[in-house]
Amino acid sequence: MSASRLFYRIGFYIAVVLIVVISVFPFYYAVLTSFKTGTAIFEVDYWPKSFDLANYDKVLTQATFPRNLLNSLFVATSTVGLSLLLAVTASYALARVRFRGRGLLLITILAVSMFPQIAVLAGLFELVRYLGLFNTPFALIFSYTIFTLPFTVWLLTTFMRDLPLEIEEAAIVDGATPWVIITQVFMPLLWPALVTTGLLAFIGAWNEYLFALTFTSSETTRTVPVAIALLTGASDKEIPWGPIMAASVIVTVPLVVLVLIFQRKIVAGLTAGGVKG
Amino acid sequence: MARIELKNLRKSFGAFDVIKGIDLEIRSGEFMVFVGPSGCGKSTLLRLIAGLEDITSGDLLFDGDRVNNLVPSKRGIAMVFQSYALYPHMKVYDNMAFGLKLASAGEDEIRRRVTDAAKLLQIDHLLDRLPKQLSGGQRQRVAIGRAIVRDPRVFLFDEPLSNLDAALRVQTRLEIAKLHHSMNNVTMIYVTHDQVEAMTLADRICVLRDGRVEQVGTPAELYEKPNSIFVAGFIGSPKMNFLTGAFAEAYGCHTLGIRSEHIAVADEGAVWTGTVVHAEDLGSDNYLFVDIGAAEPVIVRQAGKLTIPYGTKIGLVPSPENLHRFDEKGVPAA
Numbered sequence: 001m002s003a004s005r006l007f008y009r010i011g012f013y014i015a016v017v018l019i020v021v022i023s024v025f026p027f028y029y030a031v032l033t034s035f036k037t038g039t040a041i042f043e044v045d046y047w048p049k050s051f052d053l054a055n056y057d058k059v060l061t062q063a064t065f066p067r068n069l070l071n072s073l074f075v076a077t078s079t080v081g082l083s084l085l086l087a088v089t090a091s092y093a094l095a096r097v098r099f100r101g102r103g104l105l106l107i108t109i110l111a112v113s114m115f116p117q118i119a120v121l122a123g124l125f126e127l128v129r130y131l132g133l134f135n136t137p138f139a140l141i142f143s144y145t146i147f148t149l150p151f152t153v154w155l156l157t158t159f160m161r162d163l164p165l166e167i168e169e170a171a172i173v174d175g176a177t178p179w180v181i182i183t184q185v186f187m188p189l190l191w192p193a194l195v196t197t198g199l200l201a202f203i204g205a206w207n208e209y210l211f212a213l214t215f216t217s218s219e220t221t222r223t224v225p226v227a228i229a230l231l232t233g234a235s236d237k238e239i240p241w242g243p244i245m246a247a248s249v250i251v252t253v254p255l256v257v258l259v260l261i262f263q264r265k266i267v268a269g270l271t272a273g274g275v276k277g
Numbered sequence: 278m279a280r281i282e283l284k285n286l287r288k289s290f291g292a293f294d295v296i297k298g299i300d301l302e303i304r305s306g307e308f309m310v311f312v313g314p315s316g317c318g319k320s321t322l323l324r325l326i327a328g329l330e331d332i333t334s335g336d337l338l339f340d341g342d343r344v345n346n347l348v349p350s351k352r353g354i355a356m357v358f359q360s361y362a363l364y365p366h367m368k369v370y371d372n373m374a375f376g377l378k379l380a381s382a383g384e385d386e387i388r389r390r391v392t393d394a395a396k397l398l399q400i401d402h403l404l405d406r407l408p409k410q411l412s413g414g415q416r417q418r419v420a421i422g423r424a425i426v427r428d429p430r431v432f433l434f435d436e437p438l439s440n441l442d443a444a445l446r447v448q449t450r451l452e453i454a455k456l457h458h459s460m461n462n463v464t465m466i467y468v469t470h471d472q473v474e475a476m477t478l479a480d481r482i483c484v485l486r487d488g489r490v491e492q493v494g495t496p497a498e499l500y501e502k503p504n505s506i507f508v509a510g511f512i513g514s515p516k517m518n519f520l521t522g523a524f525a526e527a528y529g530c531h532t533l534g535i536r537s538e539h540i541a542v543a544d545e546g547a548v549w550t551g552t553v554v555h556a557e558d559l560g561s562d563n564y565l566f567v568d569i570g571a572a573e574p575v576i577v578r579q580a581g582k583l584t585i586p587y588g589t590k591i592g593l594v595p596s597p598e599n600l601h602r603f604d605e606k607g608v609p610a611a
Contacts, residue, residue: 166362174376175350
């Protein structure tokens, strides 16, 4: 190996380490802090010194936090389910059915995602109130779906377009209706895309704060991000860093687990073999 | 088995006419081949018969019934696609059974028909594999098997061999011909751009050109009595020799056509003389390319090994009864 190649090799790995440290460090520090109690929290340590589960105990036995976790789970799962159902059917039409104004419709869908959350907050609030969804999980499912759909539809439309047309035609000749084509022929082929978009929609819904704060008012309907932000200590002056860090770790773990599970499912080349090769 | 009639069938994509009025009858049990250069509309015509494209105007009849607006699965057709179009996530068995399942046939019925078709095509040992675990030839058999299982009135083939290598193509061609006989001569329509496939498979060939039927007939009819220069040039390999100008005028026509095997090499009674500019030795036959002063060298086919070296000056004798004389419009001269 020549000197310059070695140099680039080393430089490459330095860059990798740097990126990993920068992205992982905040979470690492949260994990460290979550195991500390009392004044130890305010000492700067880079290596674990104490291992105290008191913070976790405090968070999980606190009246509403487990309930908030369930809320988050329900809202995020429903959002993923609803938006995938709508997106898969919509993208089939957008990718495969020839109709007038298809391009314009696609652009409009994309345009919807341009609006910042804060810009539609007031209008959406009125809508949620009008529909009687205020302070229910359905307000969040409704609004998250609206914000996830443009992205989901676009991504799936792109994937759907790349599926060989002849496979669809073979299914038509076999007597498949559009619904059968979508569910029995296309969805199995779109698994990687579905998993990817579903995961991103889940993460988006799981992390969302602004809508969750606005559309819920009672402690039992809140989702985790809001609950964490509103965690209070013994007095007004005290910020309960320990429990906050513990809650942050708890709320992160499901996402990490989900990604680890599904990264295996995201296998390319699933369409291999169907058409020539 | 079905008799198929096309009556003034037309198809346009927007302002672009692809099929410009086709009248054709495909007899029950016939092996009909649509052949033509790319862009002639042969695949579109097949897709119109399949029901994958809407008919712009005209009538399509199966056994006398108008099927213009019938969905493909109700027409009793099965189609084999160029790219096989197998369902990649389904095993071979499920690929073949999919249509029957959708038609809600019984479990036993499905199993019996799939196994029968698999045996016929000798793919019964592959039923548990996924398409990606199969070779190109095996995939093509599965695609054909999927068609057989449907027990269709009409088989449609859209250039099914063009993704196979040369050796496999010849073998699969033979099997498709065998299949036609073993299935009690079910009606088959086969699209290809390869005139050799057309000649070897067809009961009748329909030569298409620019959205119109150029000529319909048995392979021998097209070969011996082409009714235009286009058909004469398209059917047969090597291509028919065409001579114009003084060469043709000597025979009282605008263009003179003669096939390579109808020219003899002889100095005695030579009509044309020229030099051998190129030669191809195929072992059993050889082709001489002879420059006689025409626009292109004349190809002469001789049996046996090549014995005439390059640059030799030879005389050519065309067989008078096998001359094709065409007028200015490209149709046979009176």
